[in-house]
Amino acid sequence: MIAGRIFRYIHTNNSLWQASNKALLSELRRKTGYTFANCKKALQLHENDIKKAEQWLMDQAQTLGWSKATKLEGRATQQGLIAVVVHENHGALVEVNCETDFVARNKYFQSLVATTASAALKYASTIAGQDPVNKASLDSDTLKQLPASDGKSLADHSALVIGNVGENLCIRRALCVNVKDGVSLAGYSHPAPATPSADRVGKYASIVAFSATEKSEQLGRQLCQHVIGMNPSKIGQKGIDEPNPVPDDETTMIYQDFLLDPNITVEELLNNSRAQVLDFARYEAGEAVDAAQDLKTVEMCG
Structure with missing residues (x-):
């Protein structure tokens, strides 16, 4: 017993x-x-x-x-995601690349994108300047040295994700924006996330700085959607920039047909809304960066 x-x-x-x-x-x-x-x-x-x-x-x-x-290192990274994040008077666009679209859907990779966006947003809040819109473009080397919320660099976070997913990754570029009082910032990504969040992530994203008599989140969102869909090359100024004689090839924003209502131009939309676009930027995952753009040229990774 x-x-x-x-x-x-x-x-x-x-x-x-x-x-x-x-x-x-x-x-x-x-x-x-x-x-x-x-x-x-x-x-x-x-x-x-x-x-x-x-x-x-x-x-x-x-x-x-x-x-x-x-x-x-050296393996091409042509896939990836763009994130846009806006908080009050500052915002950021970031691009993080990977080798395959499969990894772009991986939770560890998407977490790295969100971490990168948060670090870039924090940097945006420190930008000094007296212009209505002040911005700074960060290349890959500069961006990777930014600290995340845990104090580790983005380069360390990237290495950790590489260890998890087994693919080459590249924290490629960021545009950080800071605006003065009276100027609104809006951000949008495409495809739009199923659940709206502070960080919008997709294959395309845009950020728009604009002024309006009445603050309008809807107007900001629509302008961002237009920038993503129509890819204007510049805002344009009445009396200085002339409309393209071939409407289908128009790249100046104010003369473009408004994406969400082709019966009016963007200029007419802005006049009706008593608004003005002050600046904008558009990122597309994996795109080659044109040296003629207002943004700093960023070398492709891999």
């Missing part, structure tokens, strides 16, 4: 121990996203201290990511 009780005691404690370990393993797996095998190893090495195990996994992934980043 005594032996039976001891056996049942050992068996019960062993079951409790296994259940406890499985709970820790599941929690660590859920928090980090790494494989069960790696999470189990991390817990074993750190005597089931989940905080130490999580840190060890992150450190290992970082090391592996830098190693993979070095090996994959």
Whole structure:
């Protein structure tokens, strides 16, 4: 009887121990996203201290990511996503590239895009200048050195994601914008996300700075949609810029047919809304950057 009780005691404690370990393993797996095998190893090495195990996994992934980043460097990154984020009087457009559209849909990659957008937005809030619209273009090298909210550089975050997805990535470029009081900023991406959020992500995105007698989020959104769909080359000034004699080839914004109502031009839309476009920018994932653009030329990665 005594032996039976001891056996049942050992068996019960062993079951409790296994259940406890499985709970820790599941929690660590859920928090980090790494494989069960790696999470189990991390817990074993750190005597089931989940905080130490999580840190060890992150450190290992970082090391592996830098190693993979070095090996994959030079591989073309023509896919990716554009994010636009606007907060009060400042905003940012960012582009992050990857090798395949499959990885562009990966949660780790999309998290990197959001992290990059947040870092660029913070930088935008520091831009100094007395003009109604002040902006700064950041190339890949500059952008990667920006700190994320956890204090690590975007380059470190990129290496971590490379370790997870096994593809070359490139934090390619950003445009940071800061506007003065009386000027509104709007951002839009296409395809539009199913759930609206502070960070809009898609294959295309635009940001528009405009002034209006009455503040209108709808007008800002519509102007951004027009910029994405019609890709104007400049705003244009009445009396200085003449409309193109061939309407189908019009690239000056004020003379273009308004995307959402081709019966009027953008100029007519602005007059009816008592508004004025002061500046705009449009990003398309994987596009070649024209040196003639107002933005700083950014070299393609890979």
